Amino acid sequence: MVTVGSSVVPTRPGWRQMIEVDRLTKRYGSTVAVDDLSFQVLPGRVTGFLGPNGAGKSTTMRAVIGLDLPTMGEVRINGRSYASIRRPLCEVGALLDARAVHAGRSASHHLLCIARSNGIDPSRVSAVLEMVGLAGVTRRRIRTFSLGMLQRLGVAAALLGNPGVLLFDEPVNGLDPEGIRWIRTLMKQLAAEGRTVLVSSHLMSEMALTADHLIVIGRGRLVADASVAELLSTSSRNRVRVRSPQAGRLSTLLTRDQPGVNVQSGPDGGLEVLGMDAPAVGELAAAHGVVLHELSSQQASLEEAFMDLTRDSVDYRTGTDLLSLESSTTPTTAGSRP
Numbered sequence: 001m002v003t004v005g006s007s008v009v010p011t012r013p014g015w016r017q018m019i020e021v022d023r024l025t026k027r028y029g030s031t032v033a034v035d036d037l038s039f040q041v042l043p044g045r046v047t048g049f050l051g052p053n054g055a056g057k058s059t060t061m062r063a064v065i066g067l068d069l070p071t072m073g074e075v076r077i078n079g080r081s082y083a084s085i086r087r088p089l090c091e092v093g094a095l096l097d098a099r100a101v102h103a104g105r106s107a108s109h110h111l112l113c114i115a116r117s118n119g120i121d122p123s124r125v126s127a128v129l130e131m132v133g134l135a136g137v138t139r140r141r142i143r144t145f146s147l148g149m150l151q152r153l154g155v156a157a158a159l160l161g162n163p164g165v166l167l168f169d170e171p172v173n174g175l176d177p178e179g180i181r182w183i184r185t186l187m188k189q190l191a192a193e194g195r196t197v198l199v200s201s202h203l204m205s206e207m208a209l210t211a212d213h214l215i216v217i218g219r220g221r222l223v224a225d226a227s228v229a230e231l232l233s234t235s236s237r238n239r240v241r242v243r244s245p246q247a248g249r250l251s252t253l254l255t256r257d258q259p260g261v262n263v264q265s266g267p268d269g270g271l272e273v274l275g276m277d278a279p280a281v282g283e284l285a286a287a288h289g290v291v292l293h294e295l296s297s298q299q300a301s302l303e304e305a306f307m308d309l310t311r312d313s314v315d316y317r318t319g320t321d322l323l324s325l326e327s328s329t330t331p332t333t334a335g336s337r338p
């Protein structure tokens with residue numbers, strides 16, 4: 001049984017911690033993985049960490065927990081470096097690589113070893129295994145675990161010290177729909193308890209449901225630091241759908257003398273208008289006596305907004321992607337920057 005709730009993980013008044021990434025640069029030889037990156041992750045909300053493949057998300061997360069030393073800049077957790085925290089697992093929990101476990105151990109032995117070496121009460125082991133839904137397989141060797149089970153075990157390890165700061169790198173990888181839903185609920189619950197939650201994912205639809213705030217990076221640099229709503233509202237793919245028995249005339253009116261307005265025909269004879277909001281379309285139609293049968297604002301999806309934002313920082317692109325970019329008529333929109 002999966003249990004997520006404040007009855008299992010009590011709220012602690014000390015959970016007002018924040019992660020500060022301050023002018024972080026990380027180079028591996030000639031590769032600049034992270035490039036003068038600054039942002040803050042605040043408590044009480046789920047912060048999604050997005051970026052194309054190779055953008056530097058994992059490197060940044062590793063730097064937060066001291067696994068990678070910055071080439072320049074620093075990362076602070078509540079004002080201190082990870083190395084200076086006396087009992088790190090009780091302040092910061094992280095799931096970065098679910099496969100990085102001793103496969104010959106059982107789930108409970110694995111967690112017990114971590115608990116012992118970090119001065120954590122061993123009673124937490126059964127508590128966290130219960131929380132992540134692995135209570136029925138505590139004695140099974142980890143080598144028999146599926147990827148989804150490994151992810152759950154990694155989440156259990158991150159929660160072991162009941163920390164106020166949590167980092168999850170692609171936690172839904174390998175999870176089934178029930179598992180994805182469970183992770184979503186868990187993230188929100190942890191944030192609602194006042195913790196600081198940073199989670200990376202490539203699943204935009206999932207991020208749209210889970211995150212309150214987004215940090216988007218591309219080629220190691222900050223692209224956007226904004227709420228989900230702000231980010232969606234700035235997308236150039238926001239459009240107005242309009243249907244009219246005088247569609248041809250309306251289309252001419254919309255594009256005539258209106259720089260930046262783009263009108264496309266939909267399959268049902270409707271029009272999709274980019275570069276103008278719904279009230280302006282309605283007023284223009286009314287001023288010229290054009291009858292409207294439908295007028296609605298269509299918001300871009302997070303995936304569309306993400307594609308806009310990161311268009312210039314995608315390192316790996318297929319031929320099909322290139323074709324669709326070339327045929328795209330909409331300009332790139334930058335999100336709000338701090």
Ligand SMILES: Nc1ncnc2c1ncn2[C@@H]1O[C@H](COP(=O)(O)OP(=O)(O)OP(=O)(O)O)[C@@H](O)[C@H]1O
Nearest residue numbers: 028031032033051052053054055056057058059060
């Ligand atoms: N240990 C390393 N040695 C050399 N290069 C590395 C190392 N770790 C990461 N890189 C490089 O740094 C860049 C950023 O990688 P990173 O894994 O942080 O990106 P990411 O955003 O997490 O990518 P993905 O979404 O594909 O997981 C990439 O070009 C990667 O090849």
